Amino acid sequence: MNKTFIVSAFGLAASGLLSAQGLYNIMPFDDEPADSLPLNWTAGASLGWDSNASPQFSECSGVDSDDVVYLSAFVQANFVSKTPQTTIDLWGRAGATYYLDEITQSGGAFPGVGVREDFFPQVRGGINIVHRVNEALRLRSRNHVTYEQEPDYDFGIATDRRQGSYLRYSSDNSVGYRWTERLGTSTGYRFSGVAFDEIDRNDYERHLFYNQFRYRTSPSTVWTAAYRHQTQSNDSNRDSDSHYFLVGAEHQVSPTTVVVLRAGAQIQEIDDGASNSAPYVEATLRAALSESAQVRAFVRYGLEDRNRLIWTHDCWERPVLARYEERQTFRLGLQGSYVVSPKLTFFGGVNVMMFNYEGQIGPDPEAPGSLDEKIVNFNAGASYEVADNLFVTGSYNFTKSSADADIRDYDRSRVQFGLQSSF
Numbered sequence: 548m549n550k551t552f553i554v555s556a557f558g559l560a561a562s563g564l565l566s567a568q569g570l571y572n573i574m575p576f577d578d579e580p581a582d583s584l585p586l587n588w589t590a591g592a593s594l595g596w597d598s599n600a601s602p603q604f605s606e607c608s609g610v611d612s613d614d615v616v617y618l619s620a621f622v623q624a625n626f627v628s629k630t631p632q633t634t635i636d637l638w639g640r641a642g643a644t645y646y647l648d649e650i651t652q653s654g655g656a657f658p659g660v661g662v663r664e665d666f667f668p669q670v671r672g673g674i675n676i677v678h679r680v681n682e683a684l685r686l687r688s689r690n691h692v693t694y695e696q697e698p699d700y701d702f703g704i705a706t707d708r709r710q711g712s713y714l715r716y717s718s719d720n721s722v723g724y725r726w727t728e729r730l731g732t733s734t735g736y737r738f739s740g741v742a743f744d745e746i747d748r749n750d751y752e753r754h755l756f757y758n759q760f761r762y763r764t765s766p767s768t769v770w771t772a773a774y775r776h777q778t779q780s781n782d783s784n785r786d787s788d789s790h791y792f793l794v795g796a797e798h799q800v801s802p803t804t805v806v807v808l809r810a811g812a813q814i815q816e817i818d819d820g821a822s823n824s825a826p827y828v829e830a831t832l833r834a835a836l837s838e839s840a841q842v843r844a845f846v847r848y849g850l851e852d853r854n855r856l857i858w859t860h861d862c863w864e865r866p867v868l869a870r871y872e873e874r875q876t877f878r879l880g881l882q883g884s885y886v887v888s889p890k891l892t893f894f895g896g897v898n899v900m901m902f903n904y905e906g907q908i909g910p911d912p913e914a915p916g917s918l919d920e921k922i923v924n925f926n927a928g929a930s931y932e933v934a935d936n937l938f939v940t941g942s943y944n945f946t947k948s949s950a951d952a953d954i955r956d957y958d959r960s961r962v963q964f965g966l967q968s969s970f
Contacts, residue, residue, distance in 0.1 A: 579634045579677050584627035591940070592620040593965030601651040602948070602957040607862035613651065619644040619965075621669070632679050639672040644696065667696040667712060685723040687735075692716045700880060700898035700924055711745030721757075731761040748783030751853050767799040771809065779852050784870065785818040787852040791827055803835035815850045815873065821906070823873040825850050842883040851876040855904070859914050861953040869914030872906030895927035920950035930967070938967045 600613040621642025628635045649663040673691030680686065693715045721735025740752035759773035775791035795809030813827040827849040834842045851874050860867040882896035904918040928942030944961040 579675065580627045580629060580636050582627070583629045584625060586624060586626045587969060588622065588624050589967060589969045590620075590622045591965055591967035592618070593940070593963045594618060595961060595963035597646075597959070597961050599957060599959040600646065602946075602959055606953060606956040606958075613648070615646050615648045615650060617644055617646045619963075634675075634677040636675040637673075640670070642669040643667065644669070669695045671695070683725045687719075687721045687723065689719040690717070700878075700900065711743060713741055713743045715739075715741050729763045731763075733757075733759045733761065748856065749854065750782045752780045754778045769797045771795045771797065773809065781853060783856045784852070787818065788816045789850070789852065790814045790816075793827065800834075805833045807831045813849050815852060817852075817872065819908075821872050821908075823850055823906075825873075825875060839886040840883065841885075842881070844879075844881045846877075846879045848875075848877045850874065857904070857918070858954060859918055859952045867911045867914050869904075869907050869911060869918070870909055871904040871918075872908055873904075875903040875905065877901040890932040892930045893927075894929070896925075898922075898924040915951065918951045920948070920955060922946065922948045928963075936969050940965050940967055 595617050597613070597615050597617060600615045600617075619642065621640055623640040624638065626635075626637045644667045646665045646667075649665045651663050671691070671693045674688075675690070676686075676688045678686045694712065695715075696712045717737065717739035719735060719737040719739075721733050723731060723733045725731040735757055737755040737757070738753070739755070740750070742750045755775060755777040757773060757775040759771055762770045764770060771794065773791070773793045773795075775789075775793070777789045777791070778786070779789070780786050791811065791813050793809045793811035795807070797805065797807045799805050808828075808830040810826070810828045813825050815823040815825075817823070829845075829847045829849075831845040832843065836842060853874075855872070855874050856868065856870045858866060859869045877900070879899045880896065881898075882894075884892055884894040886892050900922045902920040904920075905916075907914050907916045924944070924946045926942060926944040928940065930938045930940045932938050941964045942962075944963075946957075946959040948955060948957050950956060
């Protein structure tokens with residue numbers, strides 16, 4: 548493995564890009580690893596400072612932010628086995644963060660109320676398998692499970708702020724068949740969900756069935772037409788069914804650049820009889836701009852059936868809990884890295900999330916009929932090799948939340964320095 552790749556990988560790891568499922572699961576079907584990788588270990592430790600470790604109510608007068616120093620460490624393993632018939636991509640990561648002072652995990656509608664802890668473990672793991680039965684038939688399975696504390700915006704499921712530790716899981720299994728030289732189909736089922744430790748009524752579970760027709764018009768372009776049916780079970784809201792009707796394309800702009808776009812309509816049916824519809828768009832870009840620069844971008848717009856039960860009051864006013872019929876969501880992410888030299892790599896990115904809550908249906912009649920919220924997250928950092936396979940890393944992360952309800956506003960900065968090594 549050359550050192551340029553190692554340095555780039557360290558930069559991406561520090562910014563959260565090595566999560567193999569982190570592109571909203573809409574990458575093209577040829578995104579499997581290109582080569583085998585022997586068992587590779589990465590380990591690191593960091594010292595950090597968090598300006599606002601408990602973001603709830605931090606913009607309300609008289610409420611102090613949890614300004615705290617923390618220590619973190621992790622060990623990660625990656626392994627890829629690739630043969631002409633089968634590819635197995637396996638990875639795992641274990642780590643922990645220790646805060647020198649306890650922080651509050653969730654306050655609900657009241658400041659200062661919630662679980663206070665100082666130690667938080669993190670575990671990630673997954674396995675992707677692609678098996679080519681013959682030239683026409685291909686089986687694919689993508690699986691991951693994560694237990695962590697911080698919202699990971701690159702997965703497209705994060706809420707507006709940290710709400711304690713949570714378990715995230717997904718298993719996507721599909722069958723691809725090429726009927727002719729140009730026409731193919733992909734049919735599959737995805738089971739996924741999220742379960743929170745410290746807060747109630749936010750867990751959910753999903754079952755997604757899909758079928759996609761794929762038609763190749765040139766060596767670099769595939770047009771697609773798809774139908775998806777998703778059922779979702781929620782702890783705090785009524786369950787729902789969503790239907791997606793999508794058309795799109797996957798285009799290889801160059802040997803190192805791929806663009807995927809799908810757009811259409813989403814129809815959402817709530818168990819209480821409500822029915823919502825909206826445009827649905829998802830797109831992603833994966834590009835190596837040069838031997839030194841890599842970029843990945845993704846965007847999604849549609850209706851998300853979760854977190855529709857929220858607190859909507861301003862600071863120190865009577866708590867007002869509202870349930871909305873729909874939550875229109877726009878998510879955009881951009882991450883990249885630049886290898887300055889075999890020793891130095893810069894990395895960074897930005898995430899933008901905008902939520903529009905519509906159709907207030909209780910339980911409090913004084914809740915606003917609609918509510919808007921916006922979150923911006925920015926990160927930047929660098930990795931420098933100071934000795935053989937030993938890297939010094941540093942990063943800065945800034946998050947800003949702004950909403951119609953003052954209790955949902957906050958600013959948060961994190962600065963982190965550490966050492967990492969690969970072996």
